Amino acid sequence: MSVLIVIPARYASSRYPGKPLVPLTGAGGASRTLVERSWLAAQSVAGVDRVVVATDDDRIRDACQAFGAEVVMTSEQCGNGTERCAEAQAHLDLAHDIVVNLQGDAPLTPHWFIEDLVAGLRNNPDADLATPVLRCDGATLNGLLEDRRAGRVGGTTAVFGADNSALYFSKEVIPFTSDSYADGDDTPVFHHVGVYAYRRETLADYPGWPVGPLEQLEGLEQLRFLENRRRVACVEVSARGRQFWELNNPEDVPRIEAMMAAMGLE
Numbered sequence: 001m002s003v004l005i006v007i008p009a010r011y012a013s014s015r016y017p018g019k020p021l022v023p024l025t026g027a028g029g030a031s032r033t034l035v036e037r038s039w040l041a042a043q044s045v046a047g048v049d050r051v052v053v054a055t056d057d058d059r060i061r062d063a064c065q066a067f068g069a070e071v072v073m074t075s076e077q078c079g080n081g082t083e084r085c086a087e088a089q090a091h092l093d094l095a096h097d098i099v100v101n102l103q104g105d106a107p108l109t110p111h112w113f114i115e116d117l118v119a120g121l122r123n124n125p126d127a128d129l130a131t132p133v134l135r136c137d138g139a140t141l142n143g144l145l146e147d148r149r150a151g152r153v154g155g156t157t158a159v160f161g162a163d164n165s166a167l168y169f170s171k172e173v174i175p176f177t178s179d180s181y182a183d184g185d186d187t188p189v190f191h192h193v194g195v196y197a198y199r200r201e202t203l204a205d206y207p208g209w210p211v212g213p214l215e216q217l218e219g220l221e222q223l224r225f226l227e228n229r230r231r232v233a234c235v236e237v238s239a240r241g242r243q244f245w246e247l248n249n250p251e252d253v254p255r256i257e258a259m260m261a262a263m264g265l266e
Contacts, residue, residue, distance in 0.1 A: 002096045003096060003100060004048075004052070005102050006101055007039060012057075016248070016249060024107065046115055052092070055071065074087045081103050105194070105246050108242070108244050113195060117130050128232065131194075134190065135236065138187060140191060148173060155191050159175055166222075166234050202230060243262065
């Protein structure tokens with residue numbers, strides 16, 4: 001089964017305009033844009049046949065071509081990253097069996113997250129798509145709760161059933177727990193890692209479905225699959241000592257740079 005990684009990148013983000021071109025400084029002092037760091041993360045994944053950046057912006061296209069990325073130009077009308085991946089797939093003549101959406105705001109995504117994700121979809125023939133979830137330790141959970149108290153949208157959380165099929169995703173911290181956790185404690189909350197592996201046919205169907213009320217309320221594209229009764233497999237991944245955070249707000253830049261420094265990531 002051939003695998004394509006698409007990195008959707010748009011300039012006109014409502015929360016953080018120009019986010020793909022924001023520079024991030026690594027442990028050794030090298031400064032690279034967010035989209036380049038996402039592309040480098042994709043390049044490290046084993047078993048991938050092709051990596052492309054999908055954008056609607058000439059500035060992002062030019063920046064990506066400058067560091068050697070293949071770019072697919074897509075429409076400004078794409079409402080989210082999944083729609084942009086679907087359009088990119090159509091431009092590439094539906095040539096790949098599995099399409100991975102590596103959203104360009106997660107430069108700390110380890111290669112094994114995506115490798116485990118693709119393996120999880122391959123080994124689960126009843127699933128229409130798969131997405132990784134990471135059990136929060138106390139430090140991560142407390143960071144999510146701090147963001148919500150400050151009125152910021154931080155990471156997304158996921159709840160799933162005994163068969164690992166997704167029940168719901170939310171920008172709120174779910175499930176609710178009244179317990180307190182030290183930084184190193186395991187918690188019952190799972191951080192949704194914003195990466196998806198779709199079967200080709202499932203991704204092609206997605207743009208034809210209307211935006212449902214849950215997707216509209218939460219602003220989470222994956223809820224369109226649940227609202228249309230598609231099975232989303234949650235694949236639990238292990239951090240293996242790596243810190244993980246997404247770049248959603250300007251305040252996340254120093255947080256991610258500090259994590260890169262602590263982990264020695266260039």
